[in-house]
Amino acid sequence: MTAPATVVPAVTSPVTAGTAVRTQGLTKRFRSGQVAVDGIDLLVPRGAVYGFLGPNGSGKTTTIRMILGLVRPTSGQAWLLDSPNPADVLPRVGALVEGPGFHPYLTGRANLARLDAADQTSDARTADRRASEALERVGLLAAEGKPYRQYSLGMKQRLGLAAALLRRRDLLVLDEPTNGLDPQGTREVRLLIRELAQAGTTVLVSSHLLGEIEQVCTHIGIMSRGRLLLQGPRDVIDSRGVARVAVTVAPGHVATAAGVLRVLGLDVSIEELTLGAELGTLAPARIPEALVHAGVDVTGFEVRRPSLEQVFVELTGEGFDVAR
Amino acid sequence: MSLAEAPAQSTAAAYWRLQRSELRLVLGRRRNLVLLLGLAAVPLLLGLVLFFTQDTALDGQGPAFLGRVTGNGLFLVVASVFLCLPFLLPLTIGIASGDAIAGEASAGTLRYLLTVPVGRTRLLLVKAVGALAFAAAAVASIAVVGLIAGAALFGVHDVTLLSGDTVSLGAGALRVLAVVVYVGLSLTGLVAVGLFFSTLTEVPVGAMAATVVVAIVSGVLDTIPALSAIHPALLTHHWLDFAEFLRIEPDWGVIGGGLAVQAAWVAIFGALAWSRFTTADVTS
Ligand SMILES: Nc1ncnc2c1ncn2[C@@H]1O[C@H](COP(=O)(O)OP(=O)(O)O)[C@@H](O)[C@H]1O
Numbered sequence: 001m002t003a004p005a006t007v008v009p010a011v012t013s014p015v016t017a018g019t020a021v022r023t024q025g026l027t028k029r030f031r032s033g034q035v036a037v038d039g040i041d042l043l044v045p046r047g048a049v050y051g052f053l054g055p056n057g058s059g060k061t062t063t064i065r066m067i068l069g070l071v072r073p074t075s076g077q078a079w080l081l082d083s084p085n086p087a088d089v090l091p092r093v094g095a096l097v098e099g100p101g102f103h104p105y106l107t108g109r110a111n112l113a114r115l116d117a118a119d120q121t122s123d124a125r126t127a128d129r130r131a132s133e134a135l136e137r138v139g140l141l142a143a144e145g146k147p148y149r150q151y152s153l154g155m156k157q158r159l160g161l162a163a164a165l166l167r168r169r170d171l172l173v174l175d176e177p178t179n180g181l182d183p184q185g186t187r188e189v190r191l192l193i194r195e196l197a198q199a200g201t202t203v204l205v206s207s208h209l210l211g212e213i214e215q216v217c218t219h220i221g222i223m224s225r226g227r228l229l230l231q232g233p234r235d236v237i238d239s240r241g242v243a244r245v246a247v248t249v250a251p252g253h254v255a256t257a258a259g260v261l262r263v264l265g266l267d268v269s270i271e272e273l274t275l276g277a278e279l280g281t282l283a284p285a286r287i288p289e290a291l292v293h294a295g296v297d298v299t300g301f302e303v304r305r306p307s308l309e310q311v312f313v314e315l316t317g318e319g320f321d322v323a324r
Numbered sequence: 325m326s327l328a329e330a331p332a333q334s335t336a337a338a339y340w341r342l343q344r345s346e347l348r349l350v351l352g353r354r355r356n357l358v359l360l361l362g363l364a365a366v367p368l369l370l371g372l373v374l375f376f377t378q379d380t381a382l383d384g385q386g387p388a389f390l391g392r393v394t395g396n397g398l399f400l401v402v403a404s405v406f407l408c409l410p411f412l413l414p415l416t417i418g419i420a421s422g423d424a425i426a427g428e429a430s431a432g433t434l435r436y437l438l439t440v441p442v443g444r445t446r447l448l449l450v451k452a453v454g455a456l457a458f459a460a461a462a463v464a465s466i467a468v469v470g471l472i473a474g475a476a477l478f479g480v481h482d483v484t485l486l487s488g489d490t491v492s493l494g495a496g497a498l499r500v501l502a503v504v505v506y507v508g509l510s511l512t513g514l515v516a517v518g519l520f521f522s523t524l525t526e527v528p529v530g531a532m533a534a535t536v537v538v539a540i541v542s543g544v545l546d547t548i549p550a551l552s553a554i555h556p557a558l559l560t561h562h563w564l565d566f567a568e569f570l571r572i573e574p575d576w577g578v579i580g581g582g583l584a585v586q587a588a589w590v591a592i593f594g595a596l597a598w599s600r601f602t603t604a605d606v607t608s
């Protein structure tokens with residue numbers, strides 16, 4: 001592992017309203033010797049939707065288990081809602097960890113009732129109403145009376161979300177909430193996350209699919225082989241890596257266009273009628289301006305920001321696959 | 325932004341809310357109900373066999389109380405409990421206690437209970453009480469069906485004890501109740517062993533089987549004379565001491581000794597289960 005951890009400052013505003021999750025040198029070495037999480041400093045500001053991204057096996061779930069107090073760190077420390085002791089704040093945290101887990105022979109509603117009964121701080125008198133609201137919210141009200149074992153994968157995932165929403169939460173920790181969902185279900189989860197965030201809930205959401213949740217995130221952290229490669233506000237991450245520009249021109253204008261771009265200091269590559277170049281520090285708007293000025297008939301113009309996946313590949317030199 | 329609801333209940337009320345949920349889970353589960361029905365069938369079958377063969381089948385065999393069943397239905401309770409002790413009851417205990425933590429781990433529900441959060445000590449206590457309640461239900465279902473079947477088939481009368489003395493029906497019934505309670509308490513050590521195994525694995529069947537094996541091995545060791553030095557400490561050694569209650573003067577030293585051995589097993593394996601469960605990584 002040679003890639004250095006590149007961490008950009010995570011909090012844009014100087015006023016810290018407290019953090020939802022913070023870790024310091026958090027490390028887990030399993031008894032097998034496997035270092036699943038390797039000294040990560042996570043910082044999830046309050047109010048953020050933090051996309052915790054990384055390939056399968058990169059250590060996301062293990063990190064989440066440590067944050068929630070399920071797994072004891074080998075070294076380092078974690079603070080949940082500014083508390084070093086998860087048990088104190090967990091009633092304010094809804095969690096979905098490594099897929100849903102329910103009693104197969106109990107109905108969806110009975111499973112929720114059991115979790116609510118386990119909560120020392122929840123009000124038994126409102127349990128039914130809150131369960132109904134949560135089921136309604138995830139679109140599972142119609143199947144509430146079916147035994148869990150008859151649920152489809154997507155329904156199971158929804159019940160997991162409903163459990164996390166059984167009461168008002170300050171923080172939701174959602175580990176791969178879109179696993180097993182069809183595109184429509186995935187869209188619904190994104191919408192749900194957006195709604196919750198607008199209502200003031202901080203969301204820490206993990207995924208091994210970069211594209212699935214990227215769009216709803218205000219912050220992003222990228223894991224690879226147990227390390228946090230990169231973390232920070234979305235726009236800061238987006239501006240990393242090199243943007244490319246692609247200009248398409250009418251037949252006969254290619255040579256002129258190439259000349260103009262070279263004058264602008266770009267290293268041009270030509271493919272039929274399309275000229276491509278790395279943008280560098282040049283303001284993209286100057287390109288069509290200069291081309292039109294030189295009388296080039298521009299038929300297409302596009303600036304391509306690198307995708308997160310490309311940023312990932314640039315950082316690690318490897319693809320977004322299972323790393324080990 | 326903080327908790328929307330203030331603590332709505334006292335700690336005790338909160339504990340019982342989860343405990344009730346656990347009891348419903350354990351006693352409402354179909355597999356467990358089938359087990360209870362199976363145990364309840366033992367006195368019924370035994371009673372019917374004795375009724376139709378009228379004594380001759382078991383006369384002169386086994387402990388004295390087997391032969392007394394046809395004379396007094398109360399003895400059907402004792403005889404049935406006796407028949408279930410070597411295997412059926414340990415099997416039932418193994419299933420109930422081995423499933424306690426490992427069952428939640430294998431269903432993936434353990435991580436969700438712990439993040440509710442339920443304190444690990446509290447959860448272990450709730451699980452232990454659930455397993456004990458099932459053990460009690462198991463013994464009770466044998467006893468109740470035994471009593472009903474015994475009364476219906478043979479009638480209940482004043483009780484002639486093993487010593488030959490006769491006590492009134494009321495006093496005799498009380499002694500049979502004492503036998504049942506003693507047997508129930510004799511199973512607590514095995515519950516603790518099963519609970520400990522249950523904290524070691526995510527595979528409930530493994531914990532269940534290991535628990536049953538402990539009871540069987542204990543029974544085997546108890547028959548090896550060379551090991552007589554350790555016999556008094558064995559989990560199963562004092563199980564049959566319930567017969568003390570059927571003597572005119574029960575030896576309270578023997579009964580107390582049997583219960584003390586169970587208490588020791590409960591203390592040791594309860595502590596082991598607790599230390600394991602409160603420190604283990606939950607990766608299920
Ligand atoms: N209980 C465990 N014992 C040993 N290794 C484990 C255990 N759980 C996870 N690992 C290993 O730790 C690494 C990280 O796993 P995980 O945190 O589940 O990754 P992710 O959630 O990002 O897919 C993987 O290589 C996995 O094999």
Ligand SMILES: [Mg+2]
Pocket residue numbers: 057060061062098175176
């Ligand atoms: Mg995972």
